[in-house]
Amino acid sequence: MSSALSALTDLFPQPIVQAPMAGGPSGPRLAAAVSEAGGLGFLAAGYKTADGMYQEIKQVRGLTGRPFGVNVFLPQPEHAESGAVDLYAQQLAGEAAWYRTELGEPDHGRDDGYEIKVAALVDDPVPVVSFHFGVPAREVVDALHRVGTFALVTATTVEEALAVERAGADAVIAQGVEAGGHQGTHRDLPENDGAGIGVLTLVALIREAVDLPVVAAGGIMRGGQIAAVLAAGASAAQLGTAFLATPESGAHALHKAALTDPLHPHTELTRAFSGRPARGLVNRFLREHGPYAPAAYPEVHHLTAPLRKAAAEAGDPQGMALWAGQGHRMARDLPAGRLVEVLAEELEAATAALPGRRTGGAR
Numbered sequence: 001m002s003s004a005l006s007a008l009t010d011l012f013p014q015p016i017v018q019a020p021m022a023g024g025p026s027g028p029r030l031a032a033a034v035s036e037a038g039g040l041g042f043l044a045a046g047y048k049t050a051d052g053m054y055q056e057i058k059q060v061r062g063l064t065g066r067p068f069g070v071n072v073f074l075p076q077p078e079h080a081e082s083g084a085v086d087l088y089a090q091q092l093a094g095e096a097a098w099y100r101t102e103l104g105e106p107d108h109g110r111d112d113g114y115e116i117k118v119a120a121l122v123d124d125p126v127p128v129v130s131f132h133f134g135v136p137a138r139e140v141v142d143a144l145h146r147v148g149t150f151a152l153v154t155a156t157t158v159e160e161a162l163a164v165e166r167a168g169a170d171a172v173i174a175q176g177v178e179a180g181g182h183q184g185t186h187r188d189l190p191e192n193d194g195a196g197i198g199v200l201t202l203v204a205l206i207r208e209a210v211d212l213p214v215v216a217a218g219g220i221m222r223g224g225q226i227a228a229v230l231a232a233g234a235s236a237a238q239l240g241t242a243f244l245a246t247p248e249s250g251a252h253a254l255h256k257a258a259l260t261d262p263l264h265p266h267t268e269l270t271r272a273f274s275g276r277p278a279r280g281l282v283n284r285f286l287r288e289h290g291p292y293a294p295a296a297y298p299e300v301h302h303l304t305a306p307l308r309k310a311a312a313e314a315g316d317p318q319g320m321a322l323w324a325g326q327g328h329r330m331a332r333d334l335p336a337g338r339l340v341e342v343l344a345e346e347l348e349a350a351t352a353a354l355p356g357r358r359t360g361g362a363r
């Protein structure tokens, strides 16, 4: 493990990974700024075409020579009850009328162009690829290794982390229940609702069960919290919401403003927007539709896409998916490179303050 660990963390001097954030927030400017500052910047290929992903890779390469990563979504299994989606569509009819739009087509595809994206990433490799919503096949991981790419996979439980290890991946992203956006749970099972594990506990559990480096994600907004996850055994921390607020983030201005708006004091996990549990600021749409939204991703994601777009165009944050982690109130409107520096300074101060510990970083 130690050589794999040092090879991975040697890619980025600061133990800070900028979370991939699909849907617009994490584009080439953000990824390049983070990598330039010594963190690991990430592009989000989710919801994009393979060509769109490739164009962004080219842009990052034009902005920085530093390593960066690309995140892809695993294809999703079929759902048994398609009637649940029809029913949800009926329940959302009033929203469509309110926002003067049509509901989206739920059967818009469920593989997110996975195979073609993986083929493109093997053909023209990037330093790191991470996977969300499942485990890639061993052959995919082997193909990435043959071209010199590190493969990271999200896990939300010990069992998922064991599956990540069996697939031959280089590191586990331990995503705690505090995390903003979608939980990367390998299979969305409603009977497991409420069983999410906090990031510190998850890191410790995974470290005891799995012989792989761990990247900790969920609610981390300050360097002191990075020190905490490193002390718990993580090799690096992955931050989404903290980078969502930066000027380089492509998040909608209303989304950025809502992170620290006292009108949005809470977050919740909800299926209201996408059909899969994702953490967002509580707003009207989440409150009204969350309680009965079906477990049907990506159908519900496709269904609500025009509603979310129309709400954003109308300047109405009450109808938008305001993804955010539990630490959202600590968001800082700092340039992304400066944020990496500040986090590194806070990490150093927090580590120095621990009795008997030397300042460390990634190792």
Ligand SMILES: Cc1cc2nc3c(=O)[nH]c(=O)nc-3n(C[C@H](O)[C@H](O)[C@H](O)COP(=O)(O)O)c2cc1C
Pocket: 019, 020, 021, 022, 023, 025, 044, 045, 046, 071, 130, 131, 132, 154, 175, 178, 179, 180, 181, 182, 184, 217, 218, 219, 220, 238, 239, 240, 241, 242, 244, 323, 324, 325, 326, 327
């Ligand atoms: C707006 C947003 C979009 C996200 N999209 C993705 C994604 O495309 N792929 C992924 O692996 N994780 C995604 N995540 C989850 C992050 O990888 C990470 O687990 C999370 O941001 C950590 O919690 P934090 O937001 O409290 O820092 C997203 C998170 C947010 C906030």
